[in-house]
Amino acid sequence: MLRIGFVGTGLIAWAHGMGLKAMIDGGVIAAQITVAHDASGDRAQGFASTLGAESVPDLDAVMAGCDVVWVCTPTSAHRAAVDAAIAAGHPIFCEKPLATDLASAASLVEAVGAGRVPSQSGLVLRSAPVFRTLRDITASGTYGRPMAAVFRDDQYLPIQGRYGFGSRWRSDVTQAGGGCLIEHSIHDVDILRYCFGEVATVAATTSNYAGHPGIEDMASVRMSFESGLTANLTSVWHNILSRGSSRSIEVFFEEAMVSLTEEFQGPLHIVTSDGVEERLCPAPQWVHDLPLGHDEVGLAVRAYVEADRDFITAVEQGVQPEPSLGEALMAHRLVDTAYRSADGGGVPISLS
16 A cells, blocks of 8 residues: 655645545555645645645654655745655655756756656646647647647736635745746646657747746747747736636647647647547546546546556556656756746747
């Protein structure tokens, strides 16, 4: 029986914890959530009591009470939790971004590699059926080469509304490292690379409307790929509390335009000279069958379960989990390049 520990019990920990509990209750994984720790004891206690775990006072107690650990703290606290897990020899699931800056992220990855513990990053969009299908379409060449992609990612500033629970740290650059680009759209640059290959150059501009120092709430990023594709990403944090997190993508291939507005299960809309096709991208049946509601919360939690199950399966089988921390480091490098471009007036910067 694999014992699971949590460091950090904010919103993202709830997403993982509820999904893991549903997989345990549904017989999908043989595990138990045993311990949880948070800088807020009350927050940890609420999380632990709901999921049948014990709230513990420090990192040592977490490591003593688990076999694998989910690191879900604010970004600046990742390293301390990761170092404790390395010392205990525990496999690590670490949320993104790994650190507040590129050098610290590289140091964390080096430490995990030296510690020889299995590790996986929280780049969960790679588990989404719709992006796996988009990647397969690209690799197949069915519609020719990809030419251009337009990607919009928006959500309301995540220090309020449903995010307000435990997320005020996202307005503090010392804890978060930046705003919408590093905190949210690190997923986007990663999924673009996942679907379309290596990036040649990055150019970007950023803006700060909300006024939190160092926390950009608009980023416009132009990525040129080695394949010849050009992708334009717009990332926005606004104050429209009635509008939830949303991603929209349009990709023009030589012979088709492929688009999506639902980032986990699709469908993909494919327009060719022959007409319009709606390609369904359902999650596996076991995901639908989990003892979770089919409301907004249940659907949001289901978005995390495949990545979490993949991590547990890899640990049990003794293979390297994916996506690795190295992939998260590459995504951070793309974000860092975008920031450097923005600081330099938006000039393109080569990644070679």
